[in-house]
Amino acid sequence: MPRAVAGPEIERLIQLLARVPGLGPRSARRAALHLIKKREQLMSPLASAFEEVLGKISTCRVCGNIDVRDPCSICVDETRDPTLLVVVADVSDLWALERAGAINARYHVLGGTLSPLDGIGPEDLNLKTLIERAHDGTVKEVLLALGATVDGQTTAHYVTEMLRDSGVAVTRLAHGVPVGGELDYLDEGTLAAAIKARTSL
Template identity: 65%
Template sequence: MVKRTTGPEIERLIQLLAKLPGLGPRSARRAALHLIKNRERLLHPLMVAMEDAHDKVTVCSLCGNVDTIDPCTLCTDPRRDRSVICVVEDVGDLWALERANAWNGLYHVLGGTLSAIEGIRPEDLSIGQLIERAADEQVQEIVLAVNATIEGQTTAHYIIERLKGLNVATSRLAHGVPVGGELDYLDEGTITQAMKARRPF
């Protein structure tokens, strides 16, 4: 029999924290202890922030981003270029592009990738909504910013097939050697792709 060292409330907090990505049971215990020790400074504000997020955060009906308004802040920003749509797998990818300040167009979140193994079909993703958006005469280009995985590339090829017949250009992100990367540390797939995508100096 495992000896219990804390009350059920603390155990529940630890168990819930352990469900978060990147946190195992040991990390969850440390996080829970830190929150409890800093109850007024961290635990209470976190509780309030989580309640606010639960009550106010929604999914944008246009692009799939998460925000407190629908349509989201990005979709309603008049400074955004509405002729281009960047397609990403998940909201985290959208946030990464925004952090890098690398895109000033609109976005479309697929909600994942096609996967025969996991049983994820086209109708399980927001591909249909993307095709509808691409049919808008204002849209001139669709940028496929999906991951360079088998599932990501399969999804990209499927989308390209679905976009045929529409008057819209398609492109994808370049893949290859990262800035600051050393060839000796890169995998063969990355090196091969970088070589294929070489360009004049």
Template identity: 85%
Template structure:
């Protein structure tokens, strides 16, 4: 049985950090130690930023993005192309595409992908709002920017079928996205190439 080497407050910090995706127990301990060593330079500003985010961030009622305003800064940006609607599974994917900077369009966050094994069906995703937005006469193309996983492709196929009668052009990411890949882990060059070579479904 391992023994705690620090007080309960530090142990709690380590346990909370270990819950962050990408940080295991060892990484969490290292991160906690750095935060404690550099309390003034790191921990204090981080605590302030987290408290500010906790009180101000909300989910955009239009697209599902996370922002300090609702509707979000993407939805209220008049310079965005209103004819193109990019569909992503998660906010992380939206941010990844924005970092790539390949398109200046609007987004729709589904909140996940269809996954029967995990009990995630159409009613668990933001699909009805997507279909409603796609009916807007200004929208000419719906780009399904979903991961090349089985669940991502299943979701893309399902949405394509729902939009078949709408007359809107439905495209998907093509070259550059590896099978089994997740958008948030791809570099900007790969994402840009994938967007430029999108194909019709």
């Protein structure tokens, strides 16, 4: 077992950073050391930002986005097309599409994808409110912006079947999204092209 090289407080910081996606133990140590060296410029403002966000963060009751207001900034934006609803698996996918700036629509976050192997079924996803939104008379098109993974495609087929009697057009991202790809890791150009070339299901 490796020895601790710093006090328990610093080791705790490293362990917490190692839980962040994309950071392993080595990267967490480097990040912690960098934060400590730049504590006035980085660590102190970061701690303040965490404290401020912690008290204000909420999940939007309409779409499932994460924001400091509920309903979120996107749901209350009157310049967005209310007839187009973009369905994503996770908030990170919503943010990726927003970074691409290729679509000015409203969103719906499922909170994951169907995955029988992981025990994730329809009851674990935010499907009930999606069906309600699709049947409210405002939405004309539901764009399934789900990853091109097996679970993403399984979810897309399931949602398509659930919306068959809604009278809305169900479309999906074009195949420019690579098979096995996750939306959050794609560049903005690929996302924009995939949205523009969406097809009916």
